[in-house]
Amino acid sequence: MKALLNWLxxxxxxxxxxxxxxxxxxxxxxxxxxxxxxxxxFTFIVQVITGFALWTAYSPSTQTAWESVYYIQHQxxxxxxxxxxxxxxxxxxxxxxxxxxxQIVWDGAYRAPRxxxxxxxxVLMQIVIGLSLTGYLLxxxxxxxxxxxxxxNIAGSTPLIGQQIQQxxxxxxxxxxxxxxxxxxxxxxxxxxLLTVFLAxxxxxxxxxxxxxxxxxxGKPVDTFWPKQVLYDAAGCLVTLGLVLYFTLTRxxxxxxxxxAGEDFPARPEWYFLxxxxxxxxxxxxxxxxxxxxxYVPTALMIIVVLMPLVGKSQWGHYFNRAFLVAVLxxxxxxxxxxxxxxxxxxxxxxxxxxxxRDAHRIVVLAARDGIPQNGxxxxxxxxxxxxxxxxxxxxxxxxxxxxxxxxxxQKIMKTVEENGEKKLIAEPATAADLKDFGNREWIxxxxxxxxxTFKPLENAGEKGQAILTGEMSSWCKDNQKALTDPAxxxxxxxxxxxxxxxxxxxxxxxxxxxxxxxxxxxxxxGTLKSGTLSSSCVDCHAMKVAGESTPLSEGAGxxxxxxxxxxxxDWLKAFLRDPAHADFYGDKNTMMxxxxxxxxxxxxxxxxxxxxxxxxxxxxxxxxx
Amino acid sequence: xxNPSSExxxxxxxxxxxxxRGFISLLAVLAGGIAGLVPVAAGTLFFxxxxxxxxxxxxxDLLRAGDISDLPADGTPVRVVLKSDIVDAWTVYRDRVIGxxxxxxxxxxxxxxxxxxxxxxxxxxxxxxxxxxxxxxCHQSAFELDGERKNLTPPRNMDSLxxxxxxxxxxxxxxxxxxxxxDKKAI
Numbered sequence: 139m140k141a142l143l144n145w146l147x148x149x150x151x152x153x154x155x156x157x158x159x160x161x162x163x164x165x166x167x168x169x170x171x172x173x174x175x176x177x178x179x180f181t182f183i184v185q186v187i188t189g190f191a192l193w194t195a196y197s198p199s200t201q202t203a204w205e206s207v208y209y210i211q212h213q214x215x216x217x218x219x220x221x222x223x224x225x226x227x228x229x230x231x232x233x234x235x236x237x238x239x240x241q242i243v244w245d246g247a248y249r250a251p252r253x254x255x256x257x258x259x260x261v262l263m264q265i266v267i268g269l270s271l272t273g274y275l276l277x278x279x280x281x282x283x284x285x286x287x288x289x290x291n292i293a294g295s296t297p298l299i300g301q302q303i304q305q306x307x308x309x310x311x312x313x314x315x316x317x318x319x320x321x322x323x324x325x326x327x328x329x330x331x332l333l334t335v336f337l338a339x340x341x342x343x344x345x346x347x348x349x350x351x352x353x354x355x356x357g358k359p360v361d362t363f364w365p366k367q368v369l370y371d372a373a374g375c376l377v378t379l380g381l382v383l384y385f386t387l388t389r390x391x392x393x394x395x396x397x398x399a400g401e402d403f404p405a406r407p408e409w410y411f412l413x414x415x416x417x418x419x420x421x422x423x424x425x426x427x428x429x430x431x432x433x434y435v436p437t438a439l440m441i442i443v444v445l446m447p448l449v450g451k452s453q454w455g456h457y458f459n460r461a462f463l464v465a466v467l468x469x470x471x472x473x474x475x476x477x478x479x480x481x482x483x484x485x486x487x488x489x490x491x492x493x494x495x496r497d498a499h500r501i502v503v504l505a506a507r508d509g510i511p512q513n514g515x516x517x518x519x520x521x522x523x524x525x526x527x528x529x530x531x532x533x534x535x536x537x538x539x540x541x542x543x544x545x546x547x548x549q550k551i552m553k554t555v556e557e558n559g560e561k562k563l564i565a566e567p568a569t570a571a572d573l574k575d576f577g578n579r580e581w582i583x584x585x586x587x588x589x590x591x592t593f594k595p596l597e598n599a600g601e602k603g604q605a606i607l608t609g610e611m612s613s614w615c616k617d618n619q620k621a622l623t624d625p626a627x628x629x630x631x632x633x634x635x636x637x638x639x640x641x642x643x644x645x646x647x648x649x650x651x652x653x654x655x656x657x658x659x660x661x662x663x664x665g666t667l668k669s670g671t672l673s674s675s676c677v678d679c680h681a682m683k684v685a686g687e688s689t690p691l692s693e694g695a696g697x698x699x700x701x702x703x704x705x706x707x708x709d710w711l712k713a714f715l716r717d718p719a720h721a722d723f724y725g726d727k728n729t730m731m732x733x734x735x736x737x738x739x740x741x742x743x744x745x746x747x748x749x750x751x752x753x754x755x756x757x758x759x760x761x762x763x764x
Numbered sequence: 765x766x767n768p769s770s771e772x773x774x775x776x777x778x779x780x781x782x783x784x785r786g787f788i789s790l791l792a793v794l795a796g797g798i799a800g801l802v803p804v805a806a807g808t809l810f811f812x813x814x815x816x817x818x819x820x821x822x823x824x825d826l827l828r829a830g831d832i833s834d835l836p837a838d839g840t841p842v843r844v845v846l847k848s849d850i851v852d853a854w855t856v857y858r859d860r861v862i863g864x865x866x867x868x869x870x871x872x873x874x875x876x877x878x879x880x881x882x883x884x885x886x887x888x889x890x891x892x893x894x895x896x897x898x899x900x901x902c903h904q905s906a907f908e909l910d911g912e913r914k915n916l917t918p919p920r921n922m923d924s925l926x927x928x929x930x931x932x933x934x935x936x937x938x939x940x941x942x943x944x945x946x947d948k949k950a951i
Contacts, residue, residue, distance in 0.1 A: 184803045191807035202855075209854040215816045216809040223803060365789040372795035379799050509856030 160364035162345065166355025168367035171245075174238035175344070176371035177378055179337065181231045184379070185269075186330065188224040193326055196276065198318040201514040203278035204396040208505060208515065211393055222386030228270055230378050232410045235266055236467075243446065243463045246456050247350035253447035255343040258336055260444060265333045272325035274408060278318065280494060283397035284405030286321075287313065288415075295428040313399070395497035396516040404490040406481070413473035439466060489548040493528075500525055503757050527749020530742055531573075534733065538570035538599070568595035569603065570730075576750060577642055577706025582635045587622050589615035602729040609727075610679070617673040626669035633657035641685055642707030646752025659684065663691060676702070681722070697725025711747045826928065826935040829877070833932065835869035841891045841898070841909065842867050843880065846938050865925060866891065866898070867934060868909065877927035877936045878911055884918040886943045898922060919946050 147153045164172070195214060197206040210217040239259070242248060248256035275286040294304035309316025361367070394403070407415050414432065418424060423431040442449075442462060449455040481487050497519060504518040511517050519525045531539075531546030545551050553566040571593050575581040584592045589612050596603035606612070622631050637658025640650040661667060662682065665675030676682070681694030681701040694701060701722045704710040713720070715738070719728035733743070748754055809816065827846045835842055845864045850857050866889075868876040878898075882889045887902035897914060898907040906914040911922035926937040942949045 180799065183800075187803045187807045191810040194811055195813075205854045213817075213854070214810060215813045216806050217813075219806045220810045223806060365785060365792045369788050369792035369795065372792050372799060375799040376795045379802055383802070505854070509851055510854045512855055512857060515854075 160362065160368070162348070162363040164349060164361045164363055164367050165351045166358040167361040168370050169355075170370055170374075171241055172349060172367060173371045173374040174234055174241055177374045178231065178234045178238055179341075180371075180375040181227050181234060181378060182333065182337065184227045184382075185224060185231070188220050188227070189326060189330070191220045192224060196322070198276070198322040199315045200278065200313075200318065200397070201512075203276060203318050204393075205505075205510050205515050207277040207279075207393060208502070208510075211391070212502060212506070218390055219386060222391045223382055225391035226382040226385040227378075228273060229408070229410070230382055231266055232270065234378070235263055239263070240463065240467070243459055245350050245352060246450060248447040248459075249350075249450055249456075250447070252343075252347050252350065255340060255347070256447050257444065258340045258343060260440075262333065262336050262340060265329055265336065269325060269329050269333070270408065270410075272321045272329065275321050276318065276325060277393055278397045279392075279394040280397055280401070280403040280497075281392065281394040281405065283313070284403045285407050288405065288407065292428060292432040296433055297429060300429075313397075393498065394494060395501050395519060396514065398516055398519075402490075403494055404487050406477070409474065412477040413470040416473040416477040486549060486552075489544070489550070493548045497525060504755070507755060507757070521745075523745045523748035523754040526742075526745040527754075530738075530746040531749075534731075534738060534746070535573070538568065538595075538731075540568045540572040540574075540595075542572065542574040567598045569599040570595055573750070577639070577644065577711075578647055579635050579639050581706075582638050583631065586615065586631070586634070587619055599729065605727070606729065614673065621667060621670050621672065624667075624669055627667045630657070630661055630667040630669075634661045637662055638702065638705055641682075641702065641705050642710065642751065643685060643704060644707060644751050644753070659691070697721035698727045700724065706751070708747050708751045708753060711750060712743055715743060715747070824937050824939055827938050829865065829867060829927070829934045829936045831932055832869065832875065832929055832934055835867055835875065835934070837869060839868050839870060839909070840893070841878075843891065846936065848938070863938060863940070864888070865936060865938065867927070867936075873929070875927045875929055875934050876910070877925040877934075879923040879925055879938075879940065881923070881940065881943070882918060883913075883920050883923060883941070883943055883948075889922065919944060920948060923948055 192210060195206060195210050195217070197203060207221070210221055212218070242256065242259065271286070271289055275282045290304050290307050293307055294300045296303055305311055307317075307320065308314075309320045395401075406412065414436070417435070418428070418431045420431075423435075446459045450459045500522065501515055501519055504522060505515055528541070528546035531541055532549065535541075536545035536551060540551070543550070551566045551568075552563045554561050555564055556562075572595070575584070581592075590607060593607060593612075596606050621627060633654040635658070636651055636654035637656075639647060640655050661672075662676045665672035677692035677694075679695045679699040680692065681690065681699070681703060682692050683690040683703040685704065690703075700714075701710075714723055715733045717732060717734075718724050718730035719726065719732065724730065731737075735743075738746070825848070827848055829844045829846060843864055844867055845861050847859050848862050850860055850862055864880050866878045866880050868878075870876055880889050880898075881887075882900040882902065882905050884900065884903055884905045887900050889898045889900045889905070889907065891897075892899045895906075896909060898909070898911075900906070900918075903917050904915070905918040907918070907922045908914060911924055913921050923939075923941045925939060928935045939950045942951050
């Protein structure tokens with residue numbers, strides 16, 4: 139073995155190289171504060187390894203980028219792990235970059251003769267920021283798409299050549315295939331290559347001048363890099379990796395829904411850019427234009443940083459540099475904290491995030507069921523009632539109705555009012571019923587036993603709304619409330635509800651109890667309860683043709699008395715929405731908006747109705763909650 | 765290394781602390797080794813995905829290959845393309861061409877079906893009417909009309925496929941096989 143190594147050494151001289159690498163003198167001995175550079179190098183190597191692995195499975199185009207990342211994350215062996223390491227190591231790199239920078243400036247390691255190396259370090263910093271910006275877009279998910287759009291729009295605000303820069307970055311005037319191919323070429327090709335070259339120069343110049351030793355260590359014995367400092371460095375790397383793995387295991391790398399130019403997203407940049415985001419939001423800053431806050435100010439700060447070695451020649455200059463750095467870091471911390479706190483208290487923002495998260499989960503469920511169509515995964519969401527129903531509800535129904543108190547998309551409906559000359563945001567009261575439970579057993583029970591509270595929002599709907607609340611159905615409920623809620627009639631009420639619910643033909647409400655349905659039908663027809671009778675039976679007013687029977691149970695009392703044939707089922711809902719003023723429904727008493735095919739296309743109607751009637755795919759064992 | 769002249773204090777000899785130094789070295793190697801190995805292992809396992817991941821064993825369905833009335837009565841081979849749903853990584857393609865085969869109507873009313881992939885190195889085999897043979901343009905493999913090889917270039921005869929005739933329609937169980945081996949092994 140020794141002979142073989144000697145043979146190799148004769149021909150390569152590797153022993154001298156290893157000796158030089160390991161026996162670098164460390165005056166004053168190994169210190170923990172020297173480890174950040176090695177940790178950064180280690181993290182970069184981790185990124186190269188995991189990045190290459192991801193490269194073997196990533197496909198940069200608008201119809202395949204999200205899809206291939208989904209496949210990496212959810213299907214391929216160790217895909218979640220490799221992507222998680224890459225995702226969180228990238229963030230670790232930003233933190234380490236900050237620590238490294240802090241240590242260099244604090245210890246005055248930029249001073250002569252190390253100025254050039256300081257500047258090389260700044261170049262490396264820009265490259266790392268470039269890597270993080272380009273990498274954020276590659277999954278082509280909503281989050282990366284909208285966050286990166288902000289970044290390229292900022293580039294577009296550059297004076298004189300902004301538009302050209304933006305178009306070159308995007309590969310055209312809008313986002314598309316070439317935005318991805320370009321970002322990918324930068325992210326996996328040019329930037330890592332540049333990083334490698336500048337890192338080599340950085341290390342070379344560093345080795346030339348050696349470590350910057352604090353005064354306290356002067357005169358102390360000189361140690362070598364190997365083994366103690368190597369151990370410190372390795373321990374630092376291991377801790378970094380441990381944290382990266384911890385986050386990978388507990389949070390996993392996020393993948394939001396596929397990018398969709400027509401679907402908004404509560405975009406925020408990655409956390410380490412939040413300070414810039416918040417800075418731009420100050421009215422005083424935004425008033426000055428995007429270029430001021432996003433280009434001029436950062437450039438000015440960067441120029442001060444570049445000049446640090448020159449300013450720091452004197453002791454006072456060095457103190458200035460330290461103070462400047464601390465001030466900037468403090469400002470960054472404060473702005474970041476402000477954004478996080480403000481966002482956490484912003485109910486609307488949180489609702490949007492939660493709703494976007496539903497899409498992110500839903501698309502994975504749909505893709506796992508039957509693969510991704512050729513046109514991309516977005517198509518699965520576009521045709522999914524559970525995804526589109528709430529949006530259609532928000533757009534078309536929520537001006538009057540609510541859904542579990544919100545507009546369908548978890549958003550509270552608010553309005554601004556003036557109170558004592560002050561503008562205040564308050565909840566806009568609904569003017570029609572909350573439809574969350576529409577058509578299920580609870581809904582029908584409530585309509586029968588507590589009509590007025592079910593339709594209470596109609597109070598806010600003016601005269602016509604009041605008319606409904608004082609109408610025949612309302613009086614019927616008041617007359618029969620006592621009988622229906624009588625404990626002796628619990629079973630009868632249950633039967634009547636079961637019968638009515640079963641007529642909608644819904645598949646999301648579990649199996650119907652046939653015995654109860656039959657009993658319920660008799661009550662519906664005859665009005666006879668276990669204890670007592672109803673003031674009038676349902677068939678006296680409502681038309682009903684029982685599912686599966688050829689002759690109608692009743693013809694009803696005509697217009698204004700809604701038919702209960704197939705009540706709350708898909709067909710009933712569709713007919714009702716298209717023309718609620720039809721004789722089968724409210725007739726001339728109608729107050730409901732008419733949704734003809736100009737207002738709501740056939741496809742939209744189907745999506746909305748299928749959502750309301752629970753007609754959509756759910757994975758086995760999933761709870762049926764809309 | 766740094767310019768040695770500028771450094772004044774000498775490197776301390778470590779003779780007396782050798783055991784401790786050895787322990788530190790061991791720890792350094794261990795820590796560095798683990799930190800380096802984890803990403804390499806994760807990346808390698810990911811890269812090995814094609815042989816590591818268990819895929820659902822797809823059942824080979826019979827595919828409709830045309831009507832028996834379209835096949836010449838004299839047994840002349842006819843090339844037919846087959847369509848099916850296929851999954852390529854994340855994408856599901858519906859009703860897409862998945863390959864082509866030769867069909868021959870035999871005198872007894874049975875249908876012979878051959879995968880038209882050459883068993884040598886996977887080029888497509890052509891039917892040559894003049895020579896009444898299947899011929900591969902890549903390396904001159906040649907086969908009789910019953911699939912038997914005519915020279916020793918291909919390692920085995922043409923790959924026959926299971927075929928059925930139902931109500932005048934030809935149905936074929938389409939499969940591909942490992943090339944360049946003596947044995948016919950479905951892939």
